[in-house]
Amino acid sequence: MEIDGTLLTILGTLAGILILSGWVEQIIKGYKTKSLKDVSKYLMILISAGAGLWLIYGLVVEDIFIIGTNLAAIALMMTVLIMKRRYDVIKTS
Secondary structure: OOOOHHHHHHHHHHHHHHHHHHHHHHHHHHHHOOOOOOOOOOHHHHHHHHHHHHHHHHHHOOOHHHHHHHHHHHHHHHHHHHHHHHHHHHHHO
């Protein structure tokens, strides 16, 4: 089955939006509550590593959707990790 360029663009854009929207919601919730205690730092590290590998793959195959989505995912996950570390230190002080 062959997909035309416009449909492929829409598909890639929607996939990226859906994957990243959960991280945005987590950041907003964490910022409001000043707590990310329920987020596993090990899960975040593993997901970040996977996104890094996907990024490398996207660069090799020159796929803008894979590259863009995984750059954004890494940035959002790093934001969550930084917030988690900061809020965990504040809560224990």
